[in-house]
Amino acid sequence: MTLNDAELSRAVSHALRHEPWLYELEMDEEGWAPVDQLLTSLRERGGSWGSVDGDGLERMITNSKKRRHELDGDRIRALYGHSVPGRIQRRPASPPQLLFHGTAPETWKVIQSDGLRPMRRQFVHLSVDRETAVKVGRRKSASPVLLVVDAAAAASDGTTFFEGNELVWLADCVPARHVRAAD
Template sequence: MSTTDDVRTSKRLSYVLRHAPGSVGVTLDGSGWVAVPDLLAALAAAGDVVSRADLERVVATSDKQRFELDAARDRVRARQGHSVPVDLDLPVTTPPPVLFHGTHAGVVDAILADGLVRGQRHAVHLSADVRTATAVGARRGRPVVLRVDAAAMHADGHAFAVTGNGVWLTTAVPPRYLAVLPSP
């Protein structure tokens, strides 16, 4: 399978495992897991033939590490970004003092007025470094990086969790904890 095929498979898995498992006829359990054989059979029936080796390679080599296999390698799930209800069963964790959120210039005023909200997603996604936040923000135009005072949020009772690929999750970031970083 080529790199192009892996990207296509990763995008298809993102759609199915984060947003529309029913589009191929699978059901996620309460924590977002689906049995690998069930997923592969459902994808094949929908016209997307993905081998177990292809799936394992995409899980292992995806630059964003969006997916994970369970310890027995029998089930797969998306690590974050769900718009379908799931409980990722991640422990509440003390965040680093500062986290970052990458976005594009067109929404900064609204974010500064209303804060970061999860919208249709499971949680707000935050990065531990400016580089990652900048890359995330650049997906939709000129990137803007917001600094999140995670220490103050945590002290004020806001809960944080971190996924296996280092994405920090919280339910919302009120505006008082946000500041725009100067452009590089």
């Protein structure tokens, strides 16, 4: 049995985003962990995991449609989606004019008064296009509400944004006045 990229991506995401201590990873304040620590931990699972190597990690990252991870020399990190305790440090960036967020209809009612909050994650996740936001929203509801975020106005009012990757932007929170349902 061979390990496929999707299985490897799920395991790497779990290790870097949610429970690095289970993999005995020493992550820095920006979420970087040594590749050799990650590989050692994955190989200890046995079976097809025993053959995981740096080339496999590179292939998984290169072939990924969602670009969740990045390599830099002998270190690796998840680009977004962290639920680890403590705060992953990110560099602020200027967002595009509009961003999008998909959510369940019942959650939209709360967002209208409280704004977008990160919930169990470190940041609010926003999409650069409607299609991605709807896909994300379908994880919560068969009929998600598509929200439009006036990111430029929110940034002008003091909301800090961070680029996750080319499809995902992050924010600490977005005030309700900058969020509306799509037409």
